[in-house]
Amino acid sequence: MSDHGLSYRDAGVDIDAAQRAMEGIAGMLRATRTPGTLSDLGSFGGLFRVPEGFSSPVLVASTDGVGTKLKIAFLANRHDTIGEDLVNHCVNDILVQGAVPLFFLDYIGLGRLQPGVVESIVSGVARGCIANGCALLGGETAEMPDFYAAGEYDVAGTIVGIVNEGSILDGRAVRPGDAIIALGSDGLHTNGYSLARRIVFGELGLSVDDVFPEESGSVADVLLRRHRSYLRPIRPHLTEGVIHGLAHITGGGLVDNVPRILPPGTAARFDRKSWELPALFRVLQQAGRVEDLEMFRAFNMGIGMTVVVDAASADSLVREFTEAGENAWIAGEIVAGDQDVLFS
Amino acid sequence: MSDHGLSYRDAGVDIDAAQRAMEGIAGMLRATRTPGTLSDLGSFGGLFRVPEGFSSPVLVASTDGVGTKLKIAFLANRHDTIGEDLVNHCVNDILVQGAVPLFFLDYIGLGRLQPGVVESIVSGVARGCIANGCALLGGETAEMPDFYAAGEYDVAGTIVGIVNEGSILDGRAVRPGDAIIALGSDGLHTNGYSLARRIVFGELGLSVDDVFPEESGSVADVLLRRHRSYLRPIRPHLTEGVIHGLAHITGGGLVDNVPRILPPGTAARFDRKSWELPALFRVLQQAGRVEDLEMFRAFNMGIGMTVVVDAASADSLVREFTEAGENAWIAGEIVAGDQDVLFS
Numbered sequence A, B: 001m002s003d004h005g006l007s008y009r010d011a012g013v014d015i016d017a018a019q020r021a022m023e024g025i026a027g028m029l030r031a032t033r034t035p036g037t038l039s040d041l042g043s044f045g046g047l048f049r050v051p052e053g054f055s056s057p058v059l060v061a062s063t064d065g066v067g068t069k070l071k072i073a074f075l076a077n078r079h080d081t082i083g084e085d086l087v088n089h090c091v092n093d094i095l096v097q098g099a100v101p102l103f104f105l106d107y108i109g110l111g112r113l114q115p116g117v118v119e120s121i122v123s124g125v126a127r128g129c130i131a132n133g134c135a136l137l138g139g140e141t142a143e144m145p146d147f148y149a150a151g152e153y154d155v156a157g158t159i160v161g162i163v164n165e166g167s168i169l170d171g172r173a174v175r176p177g178d179a180i181i182a183l184g185s186d187g188l189h190t191n192g193y194s195l196a197r198r199i200v201f202g203e204l205g206l207s208v209d210d211v212f213p214e215e216s217g218s219v220a221d222v223l224l225r226r227h228r229s230y231l232r233p234i235r236p237h238l239t240e241g242v243i244h245g246l247a248h249i250t251g252g253g254l255v256d257n258v259p260r261i262l263p264p265g266t267a268a269r270f271d272r273k274s275w276e277l278p279a280l281f282r283v284l285q286q287a288g289r290v291e292d293l294e295m296f297r298a299f300n301m302g303i304g305m306t307v308v309v310d311a312a313s314a315d316s317l318v319r320e321f322t323e324a325g326e327n328a329w330i331a332g333e334i335v336a337g338d339q340d341v342l343f344s
Helices: A015-031 A069-076 A082-095 A115-131 A193-203 A219-223 A231-237 A253-261 A279-288 A292-298 A311-323 B015-031 B069-076 B082-095 B115-131 B193-203 B219-223 B231-237 B253-261 B279-288 B292-298 B311-323
Strands: A046-049 A057-065 A100-110 A135-143 A153-164 A179-184 A243-248 A266-270 A303-309 A328-336 A341-343 B046-049 B057-065 B100-110 B135-143 B153-164 B179-184 B243-248 B266-270 B303-309 B328-336 B341-343
Touching: A015 A115, A015 A135, A046 A100, A046 A135, A057 A082, A057 B100, A057 B153, A069 A082, A069 A153, A069 A193, A069 A219, A082 A100, A082 A115, A082 A153, A082 A231, A082 A243, A100 A115, A100 A231, A100 B057, A100 B153, A115 A135, A115 A153, A153 B057, A153 B100, A153 B153, A179 A311, A193 A219, A193 A279, A231 A243, A231 A311, A243 A253, A253 A266, A253 A292, A253 A303, A253 A341, A279 A292, A303 A311, A303 A328, A311 A328, B015 B115, B015 B135, B046 B100, B046 B135, B057 B082, B069 B082, B069 B153, B069 B193, B069 B219, B082 B100, B082 B115, B082 B153, B082 B231, B082 B243, B100 B115, B100 B231, B115 B135, B115 B153, B179 B311, B193 B219, B193 B279, B231 B243, B231 B311, B243 B253, B253 B266, B253 B292, B253 B303, B253 B341, B279 B292, B303 B311, B303 B328, B311 B328
Parallel strands: A057 B135, A100 A135, A135 B057, A266 A341, B100 B135, B266 B341
Antiparallel strands: A046 B057, A057 A153, A057 B046, A100 A153, A179 A303, A179 A328, A243 A303, A266 A328, B057 B153, B100 B153, B179 B303, B179 B328, B243 B303, B266 B328
């Protein structure tokens, strides 16, 4: 290379470093292989055999990010958990349609390759994939100089799962009298971080290393709690017909997500006294002086998934979910109404 | 809402604006529907029926971004072409394994929702999907205050396609004596932009509205030329057995991409005199005083796809590609060697 000429590396892109990072994560990807996985790292695209045993197989796909929860990861310099957030969020998004995951692909955009950081991120993605029986089939790490701030990055992920056409859940079976089972969340999951950061770092003036008020653990510990996957407890019941609808409580909270599975003529009524608001949400609401409805739109308020079931099955399902390690309870019921969410 | 309390909107996130943008793009998504598409916008995940007629269906998936080509879109304030870049890049990435596209999902991360911009971006994605017969099944637009610079964003996309297991292309059929057909690129496609920007805006001191030296059109016109999809010309030949290997010339150029399909004991020799370097690359090389090998790693150098075929079929295929509107020529041959790329 000439002393005076420009190279790709001069422009901030280091293909060799990218190659090294890729080798570092190759082992992690291999650990996520499932029987359908046909390709190895380095293919242009990942190959996955359509599983047999589905009479009318339908693919269910979803793309999502982690949002500004990433800022907490940057501040705390902990990069190995957000990959799990990403995978679990996506797993839940297709689970609510009755699908089980097949494979996942991740995208990481960053300013300059810091090989340890990328490997940390991918280790979380791989851990999430393994826990959900999902192959990490590929991904892209894009080095974009002058694009992301130093030490910052964005991540997105895409999941593809499968369901038999006759087992697709879309809420059409939901009817008045059904019970709503809530499955507890672990912290904020991946929603409401812009507001939460403003309250925690602004109003409360805390740093990531401070103890979070009324919680056990630092601000980083509490705000980086992982988005929970509900695949394990729900999967055994997907084809039984007992589940009439599932809503994953993400951006928009209970208020915006539950109506997505309510047929015309129905509404969801939640009994606010059926659960105690986790300290985290009480602290945020008080410190930010946030209105109730705003809280229920910005945050999950302790509920990560709602399961609408036949009332007769509710108690036994709560018991099964509890035995499977979930914080589960009957949080409300389906009533006649206008496809909205009521609180009593 | 209380006068003093914080709302999600105060923290920079406007769920209603997101809702409006979503409605704006709903029509575009619908226009991309294909027979397999089962879901409409608003589902948690997109639904797509596995097509029939494949004895051993294998899904091929790939995730990619547009890289710092986005910076040109920002500077030129043109946001409706990069979606096509994104789709076409992904289409080519699975095409080289013999797969045809089924569906696509996009991710847009941005600082603050500018509804017109998001709709522009998605219009390009939708146009790319329609041109490739691919359903835009879903996506995510993530508003991330304090994350992306004002007016900037990142985009990534994931494609899922399908191929019969027996028709997977992986280069194992490539053998010495095969001809290498080159299909011409349209500009830089999506690679080498960090170096190109440094040369064009730094060394040459041009702005996006200046005329690009030796080219017809402005710097923006030339640098935003769309990544070309090679699906249409190649698709008719995918299952004929005449194509021994395909390499999509992306990051790493001919030097790094062609070896990905070379079996042990083979090498690819390109005849530099078989094509004239497009003016764009000559200008970049001269102004940046970039070494030859560096040019061939950073840029596609006028070749967007290489098609390795039986030598006996090469001439007729070149004719067919040409009739289909491609700039196609025999650019080299497979020789005995060490899985590398040679130039003569």
